[in-house]
Amino acid sequence: MSQTYKKKLIEVAIPLEVINKASIREKSIRHGHPSTLHLWWSRKPLATCRAVLFAQLVDDPSEHVESLLADPDLRNLAERELSKRLQKREEAKAAGVSISGEEKPFTLSHMIIELERQRLFDIIEELVVWENSTNEQVLERARVEIRKSCGSELPSVYDPFSGGCSIPLEAQRLGLAAYGSDLNPVAVMIGKGMIEIAPRFKNRAPIHPGGAERNHYRNAEGLAEDINYYGQWVRKKAFEKVGSLYPEVDLGSQNGKAPVIAWLWARSVPSPDPAFSDVYVPLVGEFTIIIKTGQEVWLEPVVDKSRKTISFTIRRGGSKAELEIAKRGTKVGQAAFQCLISGAAITANYIDKAAAAGKMREMLIAIVAEGKKGKAYLSADDAPQLQAAKDAQKLVQSGAIDVQHLEAPCRGTFASNAQGRAYGFYKFRDYFLDRQLCGLSAFSDVLRELKKQVFDDAVQGGFQAYHSGLSAGGAEAEAYAEAVTFYLALALSKLADRGSTICTWDSSRGSLRNTFSQQGIAMTWDFAEGNPFSDATGSWKSCVGWITKVVELLPISQSGSVVQMDAQSCKYPTGTITSCDPPYYNNVGYADLSDFFYCWLRETCRLIYPENFDVITTPKADELVATPYRHGGKDAAEEFFLNGMRIALTNMAKNGSRDEFPTTIYYAFKQNEIKDEGISSTGWATFLQATIEAGYSINGTWPIRTEMSNRRTAAGNNSLANSVVLVCRAKPTHAEIISRSEFSRALKRELPAAIAELQAANIAPADMPQSAIGPGMGIFSRYRAVIESDDRPMSVKTALQLINHELDEYLGGIVGEFDADTRFAISWFEQNGMAKGDYGTANSIAQARGISVDSAKHAGIVESAAGKVRILKREELANDWDPVTDSHATIWECCQHLVRQHEKSGISYDTALLLRKIGSGKADAVKDLAYCLYDICSNKRKDAKEATSYNALIADWTELTREAAAIHDVSGERQTAMNF
Structure with a gap:
């Protein structure tokens, strides 16, 4: 071909x-x-x-x-x-x-x-x-x-699933015209903020009063400065509206008054004990406020049964037993608590029914303020603070605060709870305290007033007084006023993320967590309300600061554009190449989650981009994810997803792919899916099937790690990669049809060399199965069809199984290249691990390799005594072993000593020195053995801990080799060496 x-x-x-x-x-x-x-x-x-x-x-x-x-x-x-x-x-x-x-x-x-x-x-x-x-x-x-x-x-580069706009942004950074589209209007706003708006005002000086202090402003630095300036203007105006709801606390005559940075709350329900049914009891996950050793701050509940009251006092320090109790709060299960006043159990079902009946309340349990000498922690009995919360409630109930935009039904974690519990969360309004609604609404109102102020200042600052806005392609006063307002609307969206009753207090850092601390909304029982007018984390000042810094550093060398469009029908610009990150099956419910932000963005951004905010919530019906509740069940949801993805990829193959360039598609997957089913998993197979049926040949697959790990080396752990990049090209129209046997022969002929290349590139053993899919599927997908013996086309799932089999054959074939002692050790380890076995069996295995057990014993690989044989553990190997002086050094021994040193000190001089002593002649064989032993540990012996050690060594191999090459001789002198 x-x-x-x-x-x-x-x-x-x-x-x-x-x-x-x-x-x-x-x-x-x-x-x-x-x-x-x-x-x-x-x-x-x-x-x-x-x-x-x-x-x-x-x-x-x-x-x-x-x-x-x-x-x-x-x-x-x-x-x-x-x-x-x-x-x-x-x-x-x-x-x-x-x-x-x-x-x-x-x-x-x-x-x-x-x-x-x-x-x-x-x-x-x-x-x-x-x-x-x-x-x-x-x-x-x-x-x-x-x-x-x-x-x-x-x-130009086009991403039809632009989402967070990472791909178009990086295309722009590389000097390419960047385009993107997404069905979700929140994603579209992110994209516009990333690549479309800032380039219109490149190198322009700021226009705010007293601005333009420098002679030259690069990229969007002037715009960023104005965002920061007008952000403070907005803060001042918002405080004039609702500042009285955020009173300071009195810390005493010596410390004076201080701003509150957080109010700590707990949800409460009536006690299930009939004797105390009129008492609302708190649901608290933990009573700790600060957990740092020696600086502990926690809440001690004070219960008065005779008066039927529950209050809290601030405690500092305490015994080990007291602190352990404080860490547990009143929680006794995932959503189960113990009643503080009666000791009765409070079940999840009881809580949900109470919330549905309007009997879930919020109880203020502590206050955190920013004093002159650091944070101060106060009990919740401060009268002005309690009154401020009541005043906010009155404002909302009177209708003075408009919350109509939050009346849309929410479908977060609560509404889709497996047990059907909603805990009282039915509308987006339910996520917020009354004071949070007042604060966020005040900022939203001021943002709608801001545009005129910026427009007037822009005209004074040299912009033309044109009334052509951003949506019309404007780049003068009206558009600039909208740009500043737009970015501050994103700051408001961030403030909402830090300003709901889902936010919790991080006792390890003494700060506020945001609503979306994970890819979803999880129920919180005790929560933290931040002060938007403070200087702490989660305040308006902090949110504006994040936005300002991003805009200041945006790469705006080329133009960019993001539009709202479905990937199945989007229009690709002429001459574009495509790189995209489509949603994977049902990992994330983007539309349901983004409604949380859409409700707030719509209030401001619909004045700038009305075409993107003409509905109450984000589009759901055409969202390309498999959501069972939306499609009437799991099977129907899967069929919807696969059909839609096939259409979207077909559109991409026909209209978004140039012959000169490949297309790249990121595929995210669930760890347990690959763990349970291997590379022929249903998720892999169905996505690849859709890609091939869309008209693509798959020429490569590269496993990408995108998540942090708490292990010693992030790339060295035994977990799978988080995404795979598929490298695709449009399949030629004259592609042939071949038989299963012809396909098998092609795999045997071509795949070993490709796997050897992947090994040479130090692909981690954990990622090898996914990497091998690339060349394997490259063979499969270059044909129009592979025909089974019964004349049916071979499925992708079957092809994946054959590719995996060839990978196993290849790794098994490497064993024959090692010295006889190492081959014996591999066979014995595969059968027995580190356990003892009969001498007779061991000697038979050894003799089949032309040696005896005594040879392996002399090599320092095994222990043989009392008719039993076992592999020596790494910690049992001689500490003074030196590959230079060992006359019977085997690849097994070299590998185990190197793994032991790497486990001890990672990428260090000692590990590199050992690799240097082993020498380049044996080093490649040591690496091959690590691949083989990983495969044995992971797939045959199911020993994840042992597999991790070999995976980690390969993951660090390039750096170790580089370090080894810098060692001139084995005496330890550090010099630059030309080769290793």
Whole structure:
């Protein structure tokens, strides 16, 4: 089958380990990170998107061998490197040591491709570092490579599932025109804020009174400064409206008055004990306010049964027993509590019925203030504070605060609870206290007043007095006023996230958690109400600060556009390439969750983008997720999802794919799905089936890790990747039909070499099955069909099973390349693990490999005594072992000593020194053995802990090799070495 396009880097190799580590690290970066502009669920790390787009656009060096050979400097470097490699191979053969990939041809062409590919990898390694995301030198190096591969006419990038807008944003950062679309209006607003609005005001000075103190403003720095200025203007005006509801507390004559930063509340229901049925008792998950050792602050309940009262006092410190009780609160189960006044059980069903009858209330239990000497903690009996809460209630009940926009029904965690419990949450209004409604409404009202003020100041500041707004493509006074208002509307949305009764108090940090601390809304029993007029976390000032910093750092080198449109019918711009992150099945209910923000954004943004806010809630019927309640059951929901995804991908293949470039599709999956079913899981199979039926061939799959881990090395743990990037091209119309046997032969012929390449790239063993799907499905999907013996087309699920079988065959075949003692140890370990077994059986296995048990014992691999044999554990190996002086050093021994040192000190000088001593002749074999042992531990012995050790070693292999190469000799002298 002839190839009419140039292969791109992503179709051959990418520095996956570097990308994964940068992506995981990015999760811990907050201030100024674009993800903090507005919450969106399951968005992909920018580092991943940046690297994937670069590799999707840049040619693989194998497409330019002749021109590369014509470069004298590169040719000379390749000749020197080739000579060293060939010498190393000969030395290894003379020593009787097998080298991984020995059959791979070593030619000048191959070497020059490898060197040039590494140069591109080095660009990616710089590109994915967060601190380089605004480094124009680094970005320009990447842009130069893209222009070299794409010519003078750079393609535009389109994401039909733009969501949090990570992909279009990174396309824009790389100098490409960026487009996106999404059915959800909240996602569309995020996209506009990311790539569409700020470029219209590039390099313009701020217009606020007293502004423009600098001579030059880059990118959106002027806009960011105005957002911050008018944000404080909004705060002042809002405080004039409702400031009286947020009184300060009196800390005494010496400390004076202080602003409250949080009111701590507990939900309460009537006691289930008939004797105390008129007493509302609190439902408290924990009484602790600060849990830091030596600085503990907690609430001690004071119960007076005779007066039927419950109050709380502030305690500091206390005995171990007291603090343990404080950590438990009154909770005795997932949604079950103990009545403080009677000791009776309060069940989840009792609570839900009480809430449905309007008998769930809120009880103020403590106050946190910001004093001159730090945080102060007060009991809840402060009269002015209690009165302020009552005043807010009166304002809402009188109708002075308009909450009509919050009357839409909510369908969060409560309404979809498996037991059918809603706990009184039926409308979005139910998520908020009355004072929270007053505060948020005040800011919303002022934002609607803001536009005129900014318009007048913009005209004074040099903008033309045009009344053409953002939706009409304007870029003068009216549009600028709308832009400032728009970004502050996003700040209000953030304030709502920090301003509901779902927010809790983080006793480990002494601060407020937000509503969406997870991908959903979880019921909270004791919660925290923040003060929007304070300076603490979750305040208006804090929310505006997050927005300001993001806008200031936005990359606006090119134009961008995001529109509201269904992926099944979206219109792709001419000449675009596609990269997208579609929703996966039922992982996240985007529409249901985003309604929480839509209710607030609609009040302000419908004046700017009326076409996106012409309905009460976000669109649901056409949302491409499998939601059973929406479609009448699980099966109907799955059918809806698969049919819709097939149509969307077909639209993409026909209209959003250029012949010169592959398409990249991110596929997120549930960990337990792959764990239970392997790579032929239903989720994998159905999504790949839809992709192939849409007209794509799958040329590659790259597992991407996007979540932080609390293990020693995030990339080294034994968990699966969180997403896979599918690399696809439109299938040729003249594709052939082949039989099952022909497909099997093609797999055996082509897959081993592809797996060897993945191993050479240090793909972690845990990710190898997903990575192997790429070349395997590349074979399967390049044909129009693979026909079974009964003339039925082979399913993707069957193809995946065959690919997985070939992977197992390959890993099993590696065993034959090791020394005899190592092959014996592998077989014995596979059968017995570290347990003892009969000497006779062990000797039979050894003799089949041309050795005896005594040979393995002499090698320091096994213990043999009293007719029993067992593998030595790593901690039993000799501490003074040295591979340089050991005359009977085996690959097994080298691997186990290296794993032990890596477990002890990770990527360290000691680990690198040991690898250096093992030497390059054996190092590749050690890595191969780690792959084999991971497979045995993970799939056959089901020993996850042991598997993790081998996975971690491979995950750190590149850095370890680099460190080893810096060691000049085994005496420990640190110098730069040319090769390892």
